[in-house]
Amino acid sequence: ATQLTQSPSSLSASVGDGVTITCRASQGISSALAWYQQKPGKAPKLLIYPASSLQRGVPSRFSGSGSGTDFTLTISSLQPEDFATYYCQQFNDYPQTFGQGTKLEIK
């Protein structure tokens, strides 16, 4: 199974900061990667799929990049509603797997 490793596992930042979350795959997955945002008590929300394409309605401060084994999610200017946990997910092969998550907290 393709394993995804996110870094960092947690991150503290302030409103207005820019942050980057990394997702590394254990094998090449081309651009078959998605990013989700999950807030406490809520279902995940699809942000970016595949790899760098923003889903409709997602603010442009979110961006994704990468291919092969290394991917990044960047939030250019944090807003209060962005503090959440972020997951990457690969859909190159079965089992489709998620990273362990990155918790973004307010500093």
Next chain:
Amino acid sequence: EVQLVESGGGLVQPGGSLRLDCAASGFPFSSYGMTWVRQAPGKGLECISYISGGHSSIYYADSVRGRFTISRDNARNSLFLQMSSLTVEDTAIYYCARKVSTGTPLGAFDVWGLGTMVTVSS
């Protein structure tokens, strides 16, 4: 409005069974593959089962294969997960989710339900 609503969760003893339902609305249900994703308390996400729109492709994670059965009724716009031989490790929120339309069994999940909690405990 595109919507998924899960039901059927609850408290069950180890070794017991439970069936989860997911009611879909607002989109052509039969045209989409559907999946069940679970999240243990305080943990990450695990894709445990998938079924294609026409039932031709079905997938199970190793953790549930042989114990869980996914099915769907396109006439009723419903997705099901029959769970048996439950263990405490199956305790989680269970989400149904719609796979983006790609023509393959692989893809991201663009619509999610609110989830239903399954607790396995004696």
